[in-house]
Amino acid sequence: MGSERRERMKALGARLRGLRAEAGLTGAALAQRAGVGQPTVSKVENGRMVPSIDVLDRLSGALGLDELTASEVRDLLAAVETASDVDQPVGGATPAGLTVDEEVRSARLVRSFQCVVLPAVLQSAEYARHVFESAPGVTPETVGRSVAARVERQSVLYEPGRESVFVLTEAVLRTWPGSPALMLAQFDRLLAVESLSTVRIGVIPWRRPVPVLPRHGFTLCDRRAVVVETFDGERVSVDSGELASYEETFGCFEQAAVFGGEARELLLHVMKEFRDLGGAVTP
Structure with a gap:
């Protein structure tokens, strides 16, 4: 995928991973609280998947984010979705089908x-x-x-x-x-x-x-x-x-x-x- 979009996905994932660490939760515990699959949490945090707004809101709720921080991560998602680079395959990319x-x-x-x-x-x-x-x-x-x-x-x-x-x-x-x-x-x-x-x-x-x-x-x-x-x-x-x-x-x-x-x-x-x-x- 294009480098701009890839970097924004990584930024969103890193922020969520940091917030999870601050909350003292494992990936499995966060997934259970949010009602999503653990693989989803892992892929989002590693910048390999763009979550829907609903999934992001569930993660934010499970993390107990305040309004300001929840708005911040929504802005990070919006930045991913508006990235101007055209997606191009990168080495090691995972084809559709593994989600x-x-x-x-x-x-x-x-x-x-x-x-x-x-x-x-x-x-x-x-x-x-x-x-x-x-x-x-x-x-x-x-x-x-x-x-x-x-x-x-x-x-x-x-x-x-x-x-x-x-x-x-x-x-x-x-x-x-x-x-x-x-x-x-x-x-x-x-x-x-x-x-x-x-x-x-x-x-x-x-x-x-x-x-x-x-x-x-x-x-x-x-x-x-x-x-x-x-x-x-x-x-x-x-x-x-x-x-x-x-x-x-x-x-x-x-x-x-x-x-x-x-x-x-x-x-x-x-x-x-x-x-x-x-x-x-x-x-």
Whole structure:
């Protein structure tokens, strides 16, 4: 990203980190008080994420800032948002896609809806590689680190005490990068994960009308935050009204989806089509 914007993000993060130290709080304690994920606190303090005004106000409230200091940090955020430099990739920058990974890591209940790309924690390493390589300005080294981080964070699916619900449109299963062989390996992973007692995977078949026209994917983390995914980035919101809206929307998609045996049958059907497609394109 441009140097001016980067420096302003660092200044905001450093100020918040200093205020947290003055308050005698750890990052985890601040996150809990503010009702946000600990990864969010860490990324903001290290200048790697621009918080929404709602997240900033929650952090300010949790820190017990007086009106003058709260106004100061809001001004620092405004300075970041008005930076004139055009964002440019820098060495070691993290591609879009890891914010949702980190938020999921800190949640006990995850509900994710996707209409184009598979949910992050369900992606095979090769599928994830194609996702990260599609981001502008990335390097092979950055992609490699991002894929490794994503695969490592997928261990949350196997941790006791967690619940994960994924709802996909059938279009997700048929929107494929790479090759049919890549997708066959990806379907093997989906079938393995679907068998876990802590995971539910639902698919909205193309023969069913969607209850709401999907515009983008999103992931609800517990009942405290939603990660909204856009074409070139992600936005974390803890606004109660926005959370309620996304929870209602997820419920509509969940009711339209098939689960269990029906979902598994659909996965196997599409998998067979990829197997046939692979045979058709093999020289």
